[in-house]
Amino acid sequence: MPARPDRDRDDACPGALRLHVADDGALARVRLPGGLLTAHQAAALADAAEALGDGHLDLTSRGNVQVRGLAETCGADLAARLRAAGLLPSDRHDRIRNIAASPLGDGRVQQWVRELDHLLCSGEPDLSGLSGRFLFGLDDGRGDIVALSPDVTLIASADGALLCHGPAGPGLHIADRDAPRAAALAAAGFLAAQRASGTRAWRLRELPAEHRPAPGDLARRLDAAGIPSRPVTVAVAPAPPPGPGVLPGPGGRPALSVAAPLGRLTTAQWRSLAGIADRYGDGGLRVTPWRGVIVPGLAPGADPQPPAALAQEAGLVTSAASAWHGAGACAGRPGCAKALADVRADAAAALASVRPGGPGVLPVYWSGCERRCGHPGGRWVDVLATGEGSYRVTVRDGLREAPSVTVTAAELAGAVAAARTTT
The missing domain is CATH 3.30.70.3340 (Alpha-Beta Plaits)
Known part of the structure; x- marks a missing residue:
């Protein structure tokens, strides 16, 4: 994505306090750093969704949770419930708590998550200027989080941690105990580069190339904070996520x-x-x-x-052989005014009528409009509503895409099944 120096506003990502008004009511996004929850906190989210929302919890591509169908006047009630459950530790820093972490790792990565989140909320360093889209990625070495292209990446190694801006490239080796603070300082380096560029870049890849932080700049920043480091090459291959x-x-x-x-x-x-x-x-x-x-x-x-x-x-997907495995959809109608179709209903009908998938089947995502909110990365099947009951089905791979086919909702099951098994 190119830099956007012409932006004149902050990003509009919702949070627990900043609600987004949709056609089906307001929406709150509750940050869950590292996806970590206790059973008590999970129960508090369920209570809030039932008492204030539409009785559902949506999972996001950052490992966060959204509550939809909220009344615009329920903000104070929702915030009080989240604070009581320990899910809103800082009003000022709520939206910057975007931390993705390898979910099958041992306690080491999860401890990094907790320490980094504490630093984000403490204001030392002050990172409140980060956008709600900026992503910290904490990878246990298997490459599942690297595949998400974080803006600041920590990777566990046998004798410490590897730190870099972006998912790979020249980076720094640091001690395990310094990893969370070093990640926070790397984000501070991004903010300094953003100011120097004169842009309103929300993510690292939006900065002009000449303004992106260099490993030497980060090493000097860490040294000033008393954190020893040495240059390394960071090259962990992106890996698929864990299956059900x-x-x-x-x-x-x-x-x-x-x-x-x-x-x-x-x-x-x-x-x-x-x-x-x-x-x-x-x-x-x-x-x-x-x-x-x-x-x-x-x-x-x-x-x-x-x-x-x-x-x-309970109706959850527990096998990679399920046709529902790897399938997603945006909110669509009636929740989103921009959507051209009820994509959830059309996706459910298509998935219910095909045989199970299995290993090697491509992810598929239904979108109600060209924005494709929440779509996956890598290679995936793009099912885009085009209006008048039709969809365009395309296999995408980064910037490349295969020839598309346009079908009716009634023809979706066959077209999607064929696209998901494209070699």
Whole structure:
């Protein structure tokens, strides 16, 4: 994305305090750094969605949660509920708490998340000037978070951490204990570069190339803060996200990974997951940037099928063979005024009528308009509403795209199934 020096406004990303008004009511985005939640906090979100919203929780591509259908006058009530649950630690810094972290990592990365979030909220350094789109990525070394192209990336290594602006390139090796503070200082370096560029860049890739922070600049910034570093090459290959099912976890304790159908959960499904975490896991949940939830800490040696069966009974995606695995959609009608179709209803009808997918099937995303809000990265199937009951289906890969086909809603199932298995 090129730099945008002509911007005359801040980004309009919603938060827990700054609500976005949509056609179906106001929308609040609750930041969950690293996707980390306790069962108590999950219950508080369900209570808020039922009492104030439409009874659903939407998962975002940053591992955050959205509540829709809110009355414009409920802001104070919502904020009070979130503060009481520990989900709104700073009013001023609410929207900058965008931290994605490897959800299957051990406690090391999760500790980084907590320390970095504390620094963001403390104002030392003052990072309140970051946009609500700026992303910190904390990768345990497997490459799942690198694939999200963070603006500041920390990667766990055997003897410390690797730090860089962007997902790869020249970077710095630092001690494990310094990693969160160094990441915050790297974000401060971005803000300094933004000011020097004279642009209103929201993300690193929007800065003009000549103004992007260099590793030497970051090393000097860290040295001034008493953080030793040395230059390294950062080159961790992007990796696919964890799929649904029972997966290996640290310490020999498996984890249950589930996906939310089209990225949306009812409060009943959400509470079911919280109950599974309490009964079978360690009492916590991890919301992923791939619109899923992981229940970590299942008992080692215990039968993992009971919790998986409970999740499946709740209507959650528990197998990579499900046609719903890797499928997403924007809000569409009636929630969004720009949408040209009820994409969720059309997507659900198409997915319900095809056979299960399986490994190798491309992700697919339904969009109600050209903005394609929330679409995935990498290679994916773009299903775009064009109006008058038709959709354009295209396989996209970064800036490249395959020839598209235009079909009616009734023809979607076959066209999407064919596109998802394109080689």
